[in-house]
Amino acid sequence: MRDTRRSNDYFEEFLVDIEVGIKETQEALDAGNFTTPSERVNVAQRIYQLAIMRAVAHYSYGAHLGDIKRYTEAILPYRKQLTHYCDKLPVNHQIYRHAFEKLGGQIDAVGSPNINRYIYTLWWLALLQACDVAPAHIQEVLDVIGERGKDTLLDNVAIALGDNDRPISPTLYYPEIYQNLSLAFRVPSEHQPDLLNQ
Structure with missing residues (x-):
């Protein structure tokens, strides 16, 4: 479904920016450029959300569902990566992982990090449906989201x-x-x- 409120130029530039952002940030994470466990969790969260935004942007641009499906299926490994880095937080910092994984619990929803994560999660689930992703993949997504x-x-x-x-x-x-x-x-x-x- 093409979002006609934006021009082709907007989407083409935006999609390049997202792609570069994912690639360069992942390379920096893999290279060990982020030295503390909490930094690595922060960065993994950013990459995961960029992956969702990339799929949403392709959908809004009116891309073929086959291409959108490929980008949608690519989200799960980034979400698993976030869990991996959350698991590596020191024992006394494990309580803070809720700040990266929890979707609710904010009294004031507007602008809160939790509702942003909630919205991204709804987008991801909607994309799985729109792209007719395999049930086994969907179940993995639901398991990693929890809630x-x-x-x-x-x-x-x-x-x-x-x-x-x-x-x-x-x-x-x-x-x-x-x-x-x-x-x-x-x-x-x-x-x-x-x-x-x-």
Whole structure:
């Protein structure tokens, strides 16, 4: 679905910038340029989010779904890399990994790091559906994201993606923003467009 609010030049420049950002940052991480465990986690988080943004940008540019699928499937290794570096944090710093992995728990959603991670996660899950990614890959994504039974919207999206025995939370992390989208999973199909528009 081509985003017509932006020009071809915008997307072409933006996609080059993202590609360079992922490549150069990953090379620096692999070369050991980041010396502390927390720096490496920060950088791994940045690369992972850039990978999601790259797939979203290709989708918005109107790329062929085959190409978008390739970029979508490339996100998971970067998310696993983030887990790897979180696992390597010192024992007394393990509590801080929630700052990189947790999606909810912020009282004020607007502009918080947690809701940014939540939005990126929703984008990733939507891309998996749009690109008809294999169920085994999707299950790996759901496993690495976690959050089972903690957020109604994430739980319903995960069930729609095939995680059939997942418990459904009665609450939302960000009801002020996502209440209508969450309700769209529970109403008859003729009412869904109105909720989505809202």
